[in-house]
Structures are given as structure tokens and as C-alpha cells.
Amino acid sequence: MTEAQPRSLSDGGRIVISVDAMGGDRGPATVVAGISRSAKKNPDIAFILHGPRDELERLVAKRRHLAGRCEIRDAADTVRMEDKPSHIMRHGQNTSMWSALDSVRNGEATVCVSCGNTGALMLLSMVRLKKLPGVNRPAIAVLWPSRNPHGFNVMLDVGADIRADAQDLLQYALMGASYARNGLDITTPRVGLLNVGTEEHKGRPELKSAHELMAANAEKGNYQFVGFAEGGDIPGDRCDVIVTDGFTGNIALKTGEGTASLIGDLLKEAFKYTPLSRIAALLALTSLRRLAKRIDPRRVNGGVFLGLNGTVVKSHGSADATGVSAAVKLAFQLAQSGFSDRLAARVAAATSQLHEMTNDKDKSA
Amino acid sequence: MTEAQPRSLSDGGRIVISVDAMGGDRGPATVVAGISRSAKKNPDIAFILHGPRDELERLVAKRRHLAGRCEIRDAADTVRMEDKPSHIMRHGQNTSMWSALDSVRNGEATVCVSCGNTGALMLLSMVRLKKLPGVNRPAIAVLWPSRNPHGFNVMLDVGADIRADAQDLLQYALMGASYARNGLDITTPRVGLLNVGTEEHKGRPELKSAHELMAANAEKGNYQFVGFAEGGDIPGDRCDVIVTDGFTGNIALKTGEGTASLIGDLLKEAFKYTPLSRIAALLALTSLRRLAKRIDPRRVNGGVFLGLNGTVVKSHGSADATGVSAAVKLAFQLAQSGFSDRLAARVAAATSQLHEMTNDKDKSA
Known part of the structure; x- marks a missing residue:
């Protein structure tokens, strides 16, 4: 010492x-x-x-x-x-x-x-x-690999509470935007509300009220409200922050992780399949490692309680x-x-x- | 002619x-x-x-x-x-x-x-x-690439209706099991109910009633009830059929598709990155094509209305x-x-x- x-x-x-x-x-x-x-x-x-x-x-x-x-x-x-x-x-x-x-x-x-x-x-x-x-309800936020230039989107709540009313969802928007500003350096984060379609008439009643509240508070919360988002936007580039209740968020998180892990394992299998593909795996090692690093959950390890x-x-x-x-x-x-x-x-x-x-x-x- | x-x-x-x-x-x-x-x-x-x-x-x-x-x-x-x-x-x-x-x-x-x-x-x-x-409510079922030997799991509802009570979820179990028997040749499909954890005390009230109903009807429905499943089980090997409401199912489906598509694009980029990795891509072509075929949504194209x-x-x-x-x-x-x-x-x-x-x-x- x-x-x-x-x-x-x-x-x-x-x-x-x-x-x-x-x-x-x-x-x-x-x-x-x-x-x-x-x-x-x-x-x-x-x-x-x-x-x-x-x-x-x-x-x-x-x-x-x-x-x-x-x-x-x-x-x-x-x-x-x-x-x-x-x-x-x-x-x-x-x-x-x-x-x-x-x-x-x-x-x-x-x-x-x-x-x-x-x-x-x-x-x-x-x-x-x-x-x-x-x-009213604290939330757990995670960083999700995405097509955005900074590489990640914020999603919350992923499981602190299975319920969330319109007011809670507004608070998730404020907290998620704050997290994106401080954790990802995005000045004015784009916030989307998770739903089954992007049309304004779709979804559950609490989502329609939350849509209104989030639109009305965008300026004060220093975020841009992009309206409803779909599951495909979680790894996409339309939003920086995805807001949802903890039930839906938890299932989306685990579905995404499970899908990524399945593809990873199938890829490893594919490379072991023939002698030629084994050589290929060696040649591509650096590129594949770069990719693995990019989507490795350990690199963004940590849900944050907000x-x-x-x-x-x-x-x-x-x-x-x-x-x-x-x-x-x-x-x-x-x-x-x-x-x-x-x-x-x-x-x-x-x-x-x-x-x-x-x-x-x-x-x- | x-x-x-x-x-x-x-x-x-x-x-x-x-x-x-x-x-x-x-x-x-x-x-x-x-x-x-x-x-x-x-x-x-x-x-x-x-x-x-x-x-x-x-x-x-x-x-x-x-x-x-x-x-x-x-x-x-x-x-x-x-x-x-x-x-x-x-x-x-x-x-x-x-x-x-x-x-x-x-x-x-x-x-x-x-x-x-x-x-x-x-x-x-x-x-x-x-x-x-x-x-009461028809459902849309999809086949999802999974770790199971037959290569796919059935998930429903993925968006016919955003609501589903315990009775509806039981009907989805019956219909999903029937689909797995006729579409995937599984004699006694294992059915799971999507939730935020596998412990019996977790989740929303309608999920607890659905859990009871699905357990009570397993024999008559000719399926094995495995209890609650998590998002990671959708591409996993614990169940053959995953039952959920159309709101959650739609978001899980689109999150999984979006994640798979992001990884696919990053993989393509990775292989273009260096001359060596381009050669690797050529060598691994057959193996990669086999993988792409395995997870290509076009190969299992079709949600089925049940x-x-x-x-x-x-x-x-x-x-x-x-x-x-x-x-x-x-x-x-x-x-x-x-x-x-x-x-x-x-x-x-x-x-x-x-x-x-x-x-x-x-x-x-």
C-alpha cells in the first residue's frame, strides 16, 4: 500500500x-x-x-x-x-x-x-x-441500445410499479428527460409515450390523458413531445425517452433482452457450423467484438431508480x-x-x- | 397454358x-x-x-x-x-x-x-x-423464433384487442394450444401466462384469476400449464404458447422485431468495417444465410386470427x-x-x- x-x-x-x-x-x-x-x-x-x-x-x-x-x-x-x-x-x-x-x-x-x-x-x-x-410513484429507468447517434434510449418504468396513471406517466416523462439530459447529454430529449399505434385515437383511456398532460408540460419539462411511440421505437431513432407503465416496460425489456440473447447464441452456432465459417469468425473477430461491445448489456449495466x-x-x-x-x-x-x-x-x-x-x-x- | x-x-x-x-x-x-x-x-x-x-x-x-x-x-x-x-x-x-x-x-x-x-x-x-x-374476444396469434426444438413459440394476443379479462385469457390459452397442436405439431403444448415475474403473488388482479382458470382447464384443453412466464420466455424454451392481452403482446412483438432488426443492421455494418471482415463475411455467407433464414420474419409470415x-x-x-x-x-x-x-x-x-x-x-x- x-x-x-x-x-x-x-x-x-x-x-x-x-x-x-x-x-x-x-x-x-x-x-x-x-x-x-x-x-x-x-x-x-x-x-x-x-x-x-x-x-x-x-x-x-x-x-x-x-x-x-x-x-x-x-x-x-x-x-x-x-x-x-x-x-x-x-x-x-x-x-x-x-x-x-x-x-x-x-x-x-x-x-x-x-x-x-x-x-x-x-x-x-x-x-x-x-x-x-x-x-407519486418512483420508476426504474434503463438505457437501451438504439439507432440514435448517442447509441442508447432511456426507457422507464421497467418494473418499479405495475400500475401508472396519467399523472405518473407525466412524472416519468419529466424524470426520463432529466435522466437523458444528465446521463446522455441530450439538451432537449424527444419523449414518446408507448402505445399500440401512433394514431392519437388508439390505446387505453389513461394513455389519452397522459398524451394531453405530456404535450402540455413539454416546455416546462424541457423536452420535445413526439406523441405515441410503438415497441419498434424503443431501439429506434424517433425518441430519446420512452415512457410506459412498469408492467409493459418490464415485459418489453425482458423480451428485447431475450431476443438479443437468442440471436447472439444462434450467431455463435452459425460460426461454428463449418470449417470455413470458423475461419470467418477469426477474421471478423475485431468487428464482432465491436458489435458485441455495442449491444453488451454489461456496458450499460444499471437500472436507475428515479x-x-x-x-x-x-x-x-x-x-x-x-x-x-x-x-x-x-x-x-x-x-x-x-x-x-x-x-x-x-x-x-x-x-x-x-x-x-x-x-x-x-x-x- | x-x-x-x-x-x-x-x-x-x-x-x-x-x-x-x-x-x-x-x-x-x-x-x-x-x-x-x-x-x-x-x-x-x-x-x-x-x-x-x-x-x-x-x-x-x-x-x-x-x-x-x-x-x-x-x-x-x-x-x-x-x-x-x-x-x-x-x-x-x-x-x-x-x-x-x-x-x-x-x-x-x-x-x-x-x-x-x-x-x-x-x-x-x-x-x-x-x-x-x-x-368473447378473438385474438391474433404469431409464431416467434425460439430456443425450442421446433424453432417457434406461439404468442397471442398481439393486437386484436387491447383489453382481456381472465376469461378471455383462458380462451387465448385454449386457442393458442389448439394452434400449436395444428400448426407446430406439438401434442401437449406448454402454456405460460405473461407477467412481470414467475412468482404466483405477482402481477395484476386479472392475471391471478386467469392463472387459476388456466390451471383448472389444462386437462380439458389438452395443454400443460407452466404458470407465469416472463418476457424472456417468449423466445425461450420454457413454454410453447405465451398468453397475454393485445396491448402487452403488440408491444412485445414490435420490441422484439425492432431489436432483431437493429442487431441485423449492426451486424451488416460490422462486416463492412474492415477489408478482413469483408472477407470473413464472404466465407461465412452460407452460415449467415442459414441464420438469417432461421430468424427471417418472412418465413413465418402471418398472424392468425383465432x-x-x-x-x-x-x-x-x-x-x-x-x-x-x-x-x-x-x-x-x-x-x-x-x-x-x-x-x-x-x-x-x-x-x-x-x-x-x-x-x-x-x-x-
Whole structure:
């Protein structure tokens, strides 16, 4: 170790990320390998790592890039994938997930990263961080490989809540646009509302009201409303942000992932089929790797919980070190841009406008 | 032409398919090319072709495989993609779509094929063919490339109706299982109900009731119920049939198609990137073509309308001759297996059982 005396984590303007070391499918060694990779690449980052102290100290001691940049908080218990969220809410005080969220709650860290149980993480996040004033339902947003020049679209909600009324969908639009501005650097994101057709008369009643609300709030929300979008627009270039309820979003996400994975496997098979195609695979290796990198979910690993007092990045449960490092990179980027405060301000402004609209209606009635 | 005097279409046990020649993006020449290809491959098939007589006679005369096996029915009007279904229902009597459905209605043909406007085709099909006794909402089923040995899964509803209650979802299970037996030769199809997780406590209330109904009717419906399925199971190997409402199904279908098409385009780009990768593409040509064929939507072209007195195959609007021929092949297969009658019998049996269950409950109450 080069530093005998650790400096304060946030010395020199470092951004501190709170990381739940436990609960991922591959265990804490993978999480530590991932954050070490991030620490190596980015000198402006530091960590608070939550889990069983002895085990984590041993793992961190082996990584020189983490020296003086990673504080450990002891947490004896782990949230397992099969635990019911409600059980964790009542009995999870000693878990690493709870502890990781509390570091954001008490202001020591800006963003929390966890590979653990999504349901438990969402419920604990709501309980410990609380919803932003004006937000009814928080949402999970993901980045989806797309035909847009920046390579990705934002889609939300992909599963925080299976219900969403018109007001919720408007809030998803505001939050998703804010995420696209801060996570993808798009000044005026184009927002679409997911439906079964692009004609205005189509779809469920709550979608028609949401269409009106989203059109009326576009200027205040600093987004361009493109109207209804279809499933094909999720990987397309008509929108930057796709808004839908958590039921539909979750199914679209998993259908897309499953389809991509099937094609990937069939492609591997195709290249193994003949000696000639094996040679071809060798020749095309660099190009194929570039493609794999472009659509590799590990590179954009991380659903982001939006609508809370603080940002939570949910990494895939099966994330390897590359995946963890990608989630940390996203967390860093959002923390650095002051995303959480900007999002809060945007939602607050829209909420007060909605109240004004409602009051005006009451007056004119 | 080898035959001066056309014989009756159904001579020698030929199966007659009614084909709407108009309304596809590529016009009637493509449709005629497609059915000619089918006629060449399959001696047991004959056609009734609907559209403007002069134009169709000219096109058919050029195709020797259609000689004596294709009757033309004059229909002056065409349903366009932008026409509202309700308008066609009121004013579409002279369209080729209406005429094509009426050939099934009056028993001249067993199955109807059209590349036209989906909404209009569904509404006209309901009006002209009527729903099967016991069916509340007809559904559109598609074949989806999957990891299963037979290569495809059945998914329904992909957009006939955006709503579906528990009873409707049960009917989709019965109809989907019947389709898998007759279209994919699966003796006891495994049926899954699409949801955001596989745990029984998850999802919307109507999904919980549908889960109970589908489990209770599995034996009568001659399917195996695997419980809740997730988006990833649509291209997976856990189920043969995936049941969902038309809103979710339509979005899943278009998300999957969009994702596959994005990957295909990125793959083409990747192979053009360097001289080496261009050589690789040449070497791997056969293997890549095999893969493309496996996931080419044209090869499984055709959503099938289920729950009507007669079967309707909806081909992609942009189908080329290969696509039209694939839709005709599917129509032939379903006609030959007596699918329509079998499906009707299955639904009737389940409906009478449901009535018994309801009566039993009333008695015990």
C-alpha cells in the first residue's frame, strides 16, 4: 500500500459512491474487482463499501487502486434474491443493502449502487430515502441500445410499479428527460409515450390523458413531445425517452433482452457450423467484438431508480466485474452532474404548474 | 397454358385458399408471384383471388403454375392502410378484402389470406365470419423464433384487442394450444401466462384469476400449464404458447422485431468495417444465410386470427413473394389439419365446462 494514513474520501473533490458489496450472484469479490477497476480508471472517485468487515477488508487489501479510497462499513446480514421485500423492510436493519442506502440518506455519498434483489432495493429505497416531493410513484429507468447517434434510449418504468396513471406517466416523462439530459447529454430529449399505434385515437383511456398532460408540460419539462411511440421505437431513432407503465416496460425489456440473447447464441452456432465459417469468425473477430461491445448489456449495466431523495443504481444480479464497473461509472456520471438536485427541481416546477392549472380550473369553474 | 378447360378448383381433394390480392404495400403482382410459388411447390392447393378482374387476369395468365388452379373474383375497391376500420365496415362491400372473407363465409374456401390493413381485416372478419360460440374476444396469434426444438413459440394476443379479462385469457390459452397442436405439431403444448415475474403473488388482479382458470382447464384443453412466464420466455424454451392481452403482446412483438432488426443492421455494418471482415463475411455467407433464414420474419409470415368461424391469416403489409408464399403455406397447413373445426370443438367443450362450474357454484352458494 502506498498510503499508510488514509485521507478523507472526498479530499480533492472526489465523488463518493455507496456500494452494497453483497447480494449479487457472484459475491463480494466480484464487486470489489469492479470498483477497483473504476478506481483505476477514474481518480475522482471514492467508495463506501457495505458488508461483513473481515471479508471486505481482506478483499480490498489486495487492490492497490482502492488504497485510501474505500471505507468499509460493517453489515453482518445479506439480502438474498429469494427474500420477500416486506420481510427485509421489517427485519433488514443489519443488511448491507440497508446500510448502503443509509450512506446516501445521511449525505455521506451521492449515489448508491447494488447488485441485490430489485424488489427489496426498491422498497427499502422508498422507505429510507423517501419519495421526492410531488412524486407519486418512483420508476426504474434503463438505457437501451438504439439507432440514435448517442447509441442508447432511456426507457422507464421497467418494473418499479405495475400500475401508472396519467399523472405518473407525466412524472416519468419529466424524470426520463432529466435522466437523458444528465446521463446522455441530450439538451432537449424527444419523449414518446408507448402505445399500440401512433394514431392519437388508439390505446387505453389513461394513455389519452397522459398524451394531453405530456404535450402540455413539454416546455416546462424541457423536452420535445413526439406523441405515441410503438415497441419498434424503443431501439429506434424517433425518441430519446420512452415512457410506459412498469408492467409493459418490464415485459418489453425482458423480451428485447431475450431476443438479443437468442440471436447472439444462434450467431455463435452459425460460426461454428463449418470449417470455413470458423475461419470467418477469426477474421471478423475485431468487428464482432465491436458489435458485441455495442449491444453488451454489461456496458450499460444499471437500472436507475428515479423519483427519490437520492439516486440508486441497480446493477444486474449476475453482473461481473465489467458490469459492476459500468454501474459505478453511471453512478459517478449522475452524481457529478448534480442529477438528483436537478431532477428534484424539475419535478417541483412541474408539480407547482399542475397545481396552478388545477386551481385555475377551479376558479374558472 | 396446358389446360384449356379449367377443372373445378377442389378437384382431386385440393384445398382452396381465398386470397385478397390488394392492400399490400407491394401491390397485386407480388401477391400473384407469391401464390404462384406456392402452387409450384404444392400440387394440393388452389386459389380464389380477389381484386380488379382485368389486372388480376393479366397477372395470373403469366404464371403457368396457376393455370386451372386460380379463380378470380372481381372486386373494384381496395382497403388502404390509412382507412379507418369503421369506415370499411360501413362502405367496404366492394373491396377485395370483403370479397375474400365472404369466400370463407360461404364455404368456398377454408382459410383467407390478406396483406391488408390489420384493423380493418379484424373488424371485417368479426362482422362477416362472426365469433365462435363461447368466444368473447378473438385474438391474433404469431409464431416467434425460439430456443425450442421446433424453432417457434406461439404468442397471442398481439393486437386484436387491447383489453382481456381472465376469461378471455383462458380462451387465448385454449386457442393458442389448439394452434400449436395444428400448426407446430406439438401434442401437449406448454402454456405460460405473461407477467412481470414467475412468482404466483405477482402481477395484476386479472392475471391471478386467469392463472387459476388456466390451471383448472389444462386437462380439458389438452395443454400443460407452466404458470407465469416472463418476457424472456417468449423466445425461450420454457413454454410453447405465451398468453397475454393485445396491448402487452403488440408491444412485445414490435420490441422484439425492432431489436432483431437493429442487431441485423449492426451486424451488416460490422462486416463492412474492415477489408478482413469483408472477407470473413464472404466465407461465412452460407452460415449467415442459414441464420438469417432461421430468424427471417418472412418465413413465418402471418398472424392468425383465432376465435372466428373460419381462419384468417394476416400477412405483413410489406410482404414480398417469399412472405406471401409463407402465409399461404401456413393457411394450407391449418386448412389441411381441420384446425378451424378442432378449435371450435375445444372452445365449446371448455365453455360448457365453465358453465357447469358456474352452475355448481350457484348451487353450492
